[in-house]
Amino acid sequence: MADSGSKKWLVAILVVSLLGNIYVMRRLSQLEAQLRAEMQTTMHHSMSSVNQQIQSIDHRLSAISYATEWYSPPRLDVSAATDGCVNAVVTLTWAFREIHENAVVGLSYRVSGETWQEAEVEPAGSTVYEARILVTPDLDGPTWSISYSSSGQSTGRSGDLTQSPPAVREGTMGKVASLEYVIYAVEDGTRKSGRTEYVDLSKINPHFQIHVASAGVGESYRIDVTSLNPRIHVKQVEAVLLAQDKSDVIATHILEGLASRPVWQGVVSADAPRSDDVKSLAVVIEYANGQTASKVVELR
Secondary structure, eight states, X not given: OHHHHHHHHHHHHHHHHHHHHHXXXXXXXXXXXXXXXXXXXXXXXXXXXXXHHHHXXXXXXXXXXXXXXXXXXXXXXXXXXTTSSSOEEEEEEEEBSSOOTTOEEEEEEEETTOOOEEOEEEEOSSSEEEEEEEXXXXXXXXXXXXXXXXXXXXXXXXXXXXXXXXXXXXXOXXXXXXXXXXXXXXXXXXEEEOOOEEEEOGGGSOEEEEEEEEOXXXXXXXXXXXXXXXXXXXXXXXXXXXXXXXXXXXXXXXXXXOSSSSEEEEEEEOOGGGGGGOOEEEEEEEETTSOEEEEEEEXX
């Protein structure tokens, strides 16, 4: 009798468990269907948002392309001026895809945010035009890269000459840093302009590398000065040994320039009575136009 009751309870438990499993499976199926529907809705909204963003970008790119599609991307060349000075010549060359023969072509520009000016534009072909812009580099504030060594070789390694790092770069990119320009054409009284273009001109500024090395017993130093911008016309480089107050000149030496490279080298020495007074070294650059720039290097 007890066995019969136990069997009934066991059957009842199995039936309840089966019904529970059936309910859970149905509920899971419903949740899965609901989750799929929500995911499809989310994906649809996301795709719509992405498509809208892509269309917006396409519209912007089309607008930019429309502004410049009537002429080819300008070719830019930077060269040294042929007048024996330090100016740089920026040459812009471009070609119109089509333009009326009586059209007036112009180029407006400004250097480093200064006043807008008009460049002289000349035809270089049936639809090709060229503009030359004369730019004066920032001669007052060149960038200086300084290195030291204890031997007479220009190794660029640090030594016991000073406690300074082996390479110290000082200076800024200079006042002349950028060029903005706009190409335009006037046809039948209607002016059509391209977009404003930007050109990095920081590399036209002078950049000199100074290497200082002890050249023997006493206060004797080998100086190597290299111009990292060969477009800059340098007339003379002078090395000057200075006392502590930097106003008392102890010794000077005109460095000898190499014929093959923009490098100036030489040895400057202090006489025995003044050798203990040497505290710093000045490198004086004289440009071809007579303007000068100098850098003081601490020696101890």
